[in-house]
Amino acid sequence: MEEFFADPVFSGASISPDGTRIAYLAPKCGRTNVWVRGIDEEHENAVCVTHDARRGIRTYYWTDDPRWLLYLQDTDGNEDWHLHRVDLDAPDEPAVDLTPMPAGSRVFAAEPMKSVPASVLVWMNRRPMFIDLFRIDVASGETTPHLEQPEPGDNMLVGRDGEAAFYSVPADDGGYEFHAVDPGTGEKRFLHRMGGPEYPLGVPLQMVTPDGKGLLVGAYQDSDDLRLVRIDRETGEETVVAAVEGSSLCTMGLADPRLPPTLFISRRTGEVIAARFVGDRPRIEVLDPHFAEVHAELEKLSDGVLHTVSSDESERRWVASFIHDREPKTTWFYDHGTGESRLLSRPHPHLDPADLAPMTAVRFPARDGLPLHAFLTLPVGVEPENLPLVLLVHGGPWMHDSWTYNPTVQFLANRGYAVLQVNFRGSSGYGKRHITSAIGEFAGKMHDDLIDAADWAVAQGYADPARIGIAGGSYGGYAALVGVTVTPDRFAAAVDYVGISDLANFMRTLPPFTRPSMANSWYRYVGDPEDPAQEADMLARSPITMVDRIRTPLLVAQGANDVRVVQEESDNIVEPLRARGVPVEYLVADDEGHGFENPENQVRLHRAIERHLAEHLGGRRDTAAPA
Numbered sequence: 001m002e003e004f005f006a007d008p009v010f011s012g013a014s015i016s017p018d019g020t021r022i023a024y025l026a027p028k029c030g031r032t033n034v035w036v037r038g039i040d041e042e043h044e045n046a047v048c049v050t051h052d053a054r055r056g057i058r059t060y061y062w063t064d065d066p067r068w069l070l071y072l073q074d075t076d077g078n079e080d081w082h083l084h085r086v087d088l089d090a091p092d093e094p095a096v097d098l099t100p101m102p103a104g105s106r107v108f109a110a111e112p113m114k115s116v117p118a119s120v121l122v123w124m125n126r127r128p129m130f131i132d133l134f135r136i137d138v139a140s141g142e143t144t145p146h147l148e149q150p151e152p153g154d155n156m157l158v159g160r161d162g163e164a165a166f167y168s169v170p171a172d173d174g175g176y177e178f179h180a181v182d183p184g185t186g187e188k189r190f191l192h193r194m195g196g197p198e199y200p201l202g203v204p205l206q207m208v209t210p211d212g213k214g215l216l217v218g219a220y221q222d223s224d225d226l227r228l229v230r231i232d233r234e235t236g237e238e239t240v241v242a243a244v245e246g247s248s249l250c251t252m253g254l255a256d257p258r259l260p261p262t263l264f265i266s267r268r269t270g271e272v273i274a275a276r277f278v279g280d281r282p283r284i285e286v287l288d289p290h291f292a293e294v295h296a297e298l299e300k301l302s303d304g305v306l307h308t309v310s311s312d313e314s315e316r317r318w319v320a321s322f323i324h325d326r327e328p329k330t331t332w333f334y335d336h337g338t339g340e341s342r343l344l345s346r347p348h349p350h351l352d353p354a355d356l357a358p359m360t361a362v363r364f365p366a367r368d369g370l371p372l373h374a375f376l377t378l379p380v381g382v383e384p385e386n387l388p389l390v391l392l393v394h395g396g397p398w399m400h401d402s403w404t405y406n407p408t409v410q411f412l413a414n415r416g417y418a419v420l421q422v423n424f425r426g427s428s429g430y431g432k433r434h435i436t437s438a439i440g441e442f443a444g445k446m447h448d449d450l451i452d453a454a455d456w457a458v459a460q461g462y463a464d465p466a467r468i469g470i471a472g473g474s475y476g477g478y479a480a481l482v483g484v485t486v487t488p489d490r491f492a493a494a495v496d497y498v499g500i501s502d503l504a505n506f507m508r509t510l511p512p513f514t515r516p517s518m519a520n521s522w523y524r525y526v527g528d529p530e531d532p533a534q535e536a537d538m539l540a541r542s543p544i545t546m547v548d549r550i551r552t553p554l555l556v557a558q559g560a561n562d563v564r565v566v567q568e569e570s571d572n573i574v575e576p577l578r579a580r581g582v583p584v585e586y587l588v589a590d591d592e593g594h595g596f597e598n599p600e601n602q603v604r605l606h607r608a609i610e611r612h613l614a615e616h617l618g619g620r621r622d623t624a625a626p627a
Contacts, residue, residue, distance in 0.1 A: 001610070001622060004411045005602040007032050007056060008347030012258075012308075013331045015039070015319045016062055017267065019312030022319060022333075022344070023049075023060065023069065031598070032056030034071060036088060039317065039333065043345075049091040050084075056597060059257055061110060065118045068138045071095075072107060077593020078561040081107045083122060085138060098141050101126055104511070115161035121146065129513050135162065153516030155202075159212040160270055165233070166191070166215050168206055174519040176203050178215065180233050192236045194219060197439055198432045200398045200521040204251045205262065210270035216241065218249045218262075224431040226251070228263075228275050242275040242285045248429050250276040252399060260307050260323060260404075264291070268315050274306075278429035280361035280373075281305055281403045282323060294318060294336055301332045301341055305403075319344070325359040325377075328405040355380065357413035359403055364456045366425070366449050370437055373430060374422040374453055375401055378462070379413045387418040388617040389463035391454055391483075391491075394421065395474030397438065397446070398521065400429040411606055416620040417469075417613065418462050424449035426525070439525050442503065443482045443541035450479060451487060467617045471495035471609070473595060474565060481543035481573065484552040493616035495555045495609055498565050498594055501547075501573045503538040504529035509566045547576050553583040555612045557605050559592030585612065 011032075013024035022039055025032045028048045034057055037046035049069060050057055060071035067089050072081045080103060084095040099107050105125050113119040118138050125131050133147040133156060147156050147164055155168035167179045167188055174196045179188040194203050194217070204218035209230065219229040221238065226248035228241040242249075253261040253276075260282060264274040273288035274295065282305045286292045294315075298306060304324030311318045321331040328348050334341045359377045366372050378384045390412050394401045401421040412419045423430055424446050426438025438446050450470070457463035470483040470491045477499015484494045500506045507522055507529050526541075527534035539545050554577065558570040567588065577584045587608055589601045596602050614621045 001411070001603050001606055002599075003348070003350055004407045004414075005599055005606060006348070007599050008328065009349065010043070010331060010345030011321075011329060011347050012058070012060070013319050013321065013344060014062065014308075014310035015312055015317055016066070017064060017313050018066065019314065019317040023062065024331075024345075025057065025060075029053040030600075032058065034060050034069065034086070036069070036091075047091050049086045049088055050095060051092075055591070058597075061112075061120075063118065063120065063138055064112055065138060068118075070098075070110065070120065070138070072110075074106070074593075076561050076591040077559050077595075077597065078103075079106060079563050079593060080104065083107045083110055083120075083136070085141070096141060098122075098136050098138070098143070099124060104128055113162050121158065121162050125513055129516075131513065133158065133162075151516075152513065155206060157206055157208050157215065159208045160210055163212075165208045165212050166206075168203065170516065170519060174524060178231065183212075191233070192231050192238075197436050197520050197524045200435065200525065201251075201255070201428075202517055202520075204249070204254055207263070216263075216272065218251060220432045224433055226429075226431070228272070241272065242277075242287060244277045244279075244283060244285060247277040247279050247283060248431055250278045250282060250402075251428055252402070255399060260402075264306075264309055266291070266315065267311050268313055278400065278402065290315065294334070297336070297339070297341070298332070298334060301334070301343075302327075302330060304330070323404045324353075325403055325405055326353040326356040326410075328407075355414075356405075356410050359406075359409070361403065362456075364453070366445070366452050368445065368448075370425055370434065370449075371430075372422055372424065372449055372453065374420055375403065376457070376462070377409050377413050377419040377421075379416050379418065382416060384418070385461050386464045387462060388416065388467035388613070388619050389418045389420060389454065389457055389469070390613065390617075391450060391468065391470045392419055392421050393424075393450060393470065393472030393476035393479040394427070395472065395476050396428070397424070397426045397475040398428050398435070400427040402429075408606070411610075412613075412619075414620075415610060415613070415622075417617070418457065420453055420457050420463075422450060422453035424453075442478075442526055443486055447479065447482050447486055450483065451490065454490070467492055469493040469495070469613055469617050471497070472499065473497035474499065477565075478543070482541075484554060485543045485546035485549045488549045488551055491552050493555075493613055494552050495557070495612065496570070496573070497557045497605070498559060498562055499556075499569070500565055501542060501569045502544040503527075503542045504535050505544075505572075506565060506569060507538075509568070511563055544572055547573060548580075550577060550582055553612065553616045555585045555587075555608055557587040557596070557608070558589070559594060559596065560588055560590045561593045564594040 033050040035046040083099045108123040110122045129152045130149040135146045153170045157166040159165045164181045178192040207216045215231045227243040230239045252259040273291035277283040302322040304322035307321045307323045309320040318334045321329045331344045477496040480494045574586045
């Protein structure tokens, strides 16, 4: 188990702007920290520049001053992110918190301010309901208000020099209005209007072009596919920058910076050099002639798909990592001037790809004819017939599963389970019709899609109908609870990981600053809990009101500091089940939030899953595991 869920020995690598050093994430004191080394040096020559022994660091930034490096950190998963500075000239000195704020406020993003060297622009909500923009002098820590958000939900879009260039404003009907900002007067001019429920997480990207004359967005236009589109600042005219017939722009990286980025950006020019699209394997559309040459050479290094890439300012030296279903994010160095390339590291060198299970893209129709895309992973060395199956449901729900290395999938396959991940209606990445088909379908057709996927696996001969389990996190946890309440006879075991049990309570307990942006997501797709009729419908679709139907053995896992799905959502399922004597195991991690990050908690969780599924589905257990 520890081999699957140990922190990677090397990940998240990027090259410094001057091309002389590489920063990356690696363990120290049992937690992931940031290390820095020269481009020709090995790990034994590297210097650990952060010293967090409480919670691993996942996101860091180079600055334009070679002395300073920045990173984000929260407290035990509470998502109150703060921006910290470390001194690379004195790496043993404690980090400095550049954004001291009260509980409930956080840093949302940070980026260098090109017009003011040694400064960063930081978006944070010192005013709880308003995400304002500040300029921070990295060396002194001096913080200056730069732009204030006029209204909750408005999105300020700035150019490379930090000037306000556009505003995105939610309309009363849930659409979005884009306004150009006059550089002299600051006055707003209506420019363009876009969509509604096909953009449940807002119009994706919203990035100002380097020349300030255009706005890049993800847009469907007259297509079912999400495209990369440029909106002209003066005329509002739309120009397609990148599109793939039958495929949508992949927006996963916009939700979590650790996921594959939607766009690849030139460090030298700020221009988009490539875009990622969804497919059976992710597809990279290259837009820049110079990067086309680089990408052609990078593709020779791996039979996977490009995950992340960074370069020096000259775009000669590159560090790239790759997605693969059986090889976790190998990272390479490439010099475009000399043609030199070398492997920097395999994040999990103890895992042999030959021992891991390939992930196969499959397709089948839902009962109403909607095409469904899924990924099937079968155990290695086992006849793929009549296997115990785990239906693994992704979160969001406006996310999607894709072809990649997933430690939970590989662990389950290693224990003898077939694993099926279906991109049910409402999942992102498969077009406008697919995503909007989920409106009003929580615990309805969204659940039918999962049942149809399990039935497909049985019909194909892969799955034993008496040994099917359902598991998932966040929305996937809700789906698992729906599975054992709406269809209590279909599953032999279930795992609810930080899942929603009460849709109304879930929406009421979300952080306040999220509410202005929920018109086209939770309000449109599920309902408004302040409307009695809609609340009644939400409760009818909530597992908490059907808890008396649960007889399936259930495992529940929850982070005590979860601000998205609060612990009450899990407590309220577990307590009545225990009162009725229904088998339920409950894991609560006091040092975690919306998902477990610390490796010992990941191991604890998956040990429990291993025991639970082995008992009720009959898969294999690690014989060396503790009882």
